[in-house]
Amino acid sequence: MSGPIEDLAGLDQLVHNPARLAILTALSSCQSADFVFLQNITGLTKGNLSTHLGKLEGAEFVEIEKSFKGKKPNTRIGITEAGKAAVDRHWSKLENLRESSKRMKLDGANTEG
Amino acid sequence: MQDAEPVRSLTSAFNSLRGLIFVPLGLYLLLGAGWWSWYEVWEPISGGLALIVLLISVWLVNLYYSRSFGEVEDDDRGRVRKAWILGSLLVALLVSGMWDGITRPSISVFGLTIAAFILLYAWATVGLRVRYIAVCVLVVGVSFLQVLGIATYEQTHGVVMPVVLGTSLIVVGIMDHALLVRRVRIVRSKVRAQRS
Numbered sequence: 371m372s373g374p375i376e377d378l379a380g381l382d383q384l385v386h387n388p389a390r391l392a393i394l395t396a397l398s399s400c401q402s403a404d405f406v407f408l409q410n411i412t413g414l415t416k417g418n419l420s421t422h423l424g425k426l427e428g429a430e431f432v433e434i435e436k437s438f439k440g441k442k443p444n445t446r447i448g449i450t451e452a453g454k455a456a457v458d459r460h461w462s463k464l465e466n467l468r469e470s471s472k473r474m475k476l477d478g479a480n481t482e483g
Numbered sequence: 484m485q486d487a488e489p490v491r492s493l494t495s496a497f498n499s500l501r502g503l504i505f506v507p508l509g510l511y512l513l514l515g516a517g518w519w520s521w522y523e524v525w526e527p528i529s530g531g532l533a534l535i536v537l538l539i540s541v542w543l544v545n546l547y548y549s550r551s552f553g554e555v556e557d558d559d560r561g562r563v564r565k566a567w568i569l570g571s572l573l574v575a576l577l578v579s580g581m582w583d584g585i586t587r588p589s590i591s592v593f594g595l596t597i598a599a600f601i602l603l604y605a606w607a608t609v610g611l612r613v614r615y616i617a618v619c620v621l622v623v624g625v626s627f628l629q630v631l632g633i634a635t636y637e638q639t640h641g642v643v644m645p646v647v648l649g650t651s652l653i654v655v656g657i658m659d660h661a662l663l664v665r666r667v668r669i670v671r672s673k674v675r676a677q678r679s
Contacts, residue, residue, distance in 0.1 A: 388677035392670070395487050399494040400555045401562075407497070407553025411490065413671040446556075461487050 384429055385460045389414055390422050394431060394457035397449035402435075405445040423447060431456055489673065493666045497555040499608035500666070501548045502659025507540030509652030516645040552667065564607055572600045587636050594626030594644060614658055618651040 385391055389412045396411055397403060409419050426432040431453030435446045449457075514533050548554075557565070579596040582588075598619045605615035625647050628634040634643055 388674050392490055392674045395490040396494045399491045399558070400497075401558045402556045403494070404554045406550070407555055410553055410667055411493065411670045411674065413675050446554075 381463055382456060382460060384425065384431075385456050387422070389418070390426060391457070391460065393422060393426065393447075394449060394453055395461070397432065397447060398454050398457050402446045402448035405447070408447065426453065429453075489666070489670050493670055494555055495557075495561060496609050497552075497663070498557060498561075500659050500663035501544075501552070502656035502661075502663065503544045503547070504541060505652040505656030505659070507537050507544065509649040509656065510540075511537040512645040512649030512652065516642050516649065552663070568600070568604055568607055572604075575600065583640070589630040591626040591629065591639060591644070593640070594622050597648070598622040598626070609659065609662075614655050618655060621647055621651060 385394060392412050393408055396408065405416075405419065408423075409416065412419060412422075414422065423432065423434060427434055429452075430450055433448050433450055435448070437444050437446070511533055515530075575596050576593070579593040583591060583593045601615055601619045601622065602611070605611050609615075622644075625639060625643050628639050628643060629636055
């Protein structure tokens with residue numbers, strides 16, 4: 371059974387970034403979302419968000435579709451199967467990390483007592 | 484970000500929390516309630532006029548949400564669930580409306596049907612919040628007005644029901660919108676806190 375340090379080291383840094391984690395978590399709960407929604411929930415600037423999406427697209431975790439609604443550009447983002455698996459795996463690891471930390475705290479308290 | 488739940492629940496409930504869409508619908512019901520003389524004065528165009536205003540208002544509200552909050556496409560499960568609820572609601576309202584129209588029962592089956600669907604909609608989308616249960620109780624109460632001798636059939640269906648439903652839609656819609664704003668703010672602040 372791995373300890374919390376090993377779990378921490380095993381986290382995917384591409385997914386672990388807070389903004390990218392929020393993006394992937396949101397996208398795993400819907401079919402797709404547009405750029406404005408993701409910008410709203412992350413609080414990122416357009417440039418920053420585009421950069422993060424570019425990284426996720428490069429890793430084939432998301433698919434980006436650009437179109438026009440009338441004259442306004444519309445960008446829709448959907449998560450891929452690989453992206454869904456990655457973010458689910460990540461949250462599972464974080465949960466294991468939390469449990470390991472709790473166990474360590476309890477063990478430490480018992481030892482001191 | 485410590486927890487996936489705030490992001491997941493915001494995203495999956497996003498389309499259902501766009502509550503301002505209920506406001507034009509609530510106003511439409513209020514305008515059409517039988518106690519306004521404008522409706523009769525402007526007949527036969529009053530119905531069509533009110534419907535046009537409703538459609539334009541709903542389009543404007545959708546535009547506001549799209550530009551300010553963005554758009555989320557529900558996953559297949561969410562879409563199918565909403566389609567079932569909406570489809571069943573339309574059929575049930577049609578049948579119960581016809582039933583009440585023909586049999587004129589002392590307890591409004593139409594009202595009870597609406598109350599049941601309010602609960603079903605809330606359970607399936609935003610959760611059984613107190614405001615939805617309160618609206619459900621109000622509508623059930625209105626359904627019993629005739630049998631309690633408080634109102635006639637015409638007063639119940641023509642005035643009280645549209646006024647109660649219209650007002651409830653407006654209030655609940657505004658509250659759902661406020662909840663959407665709050666949840667977006669919470670998620671954004673959590674992500675920002677983790678980034679700094």
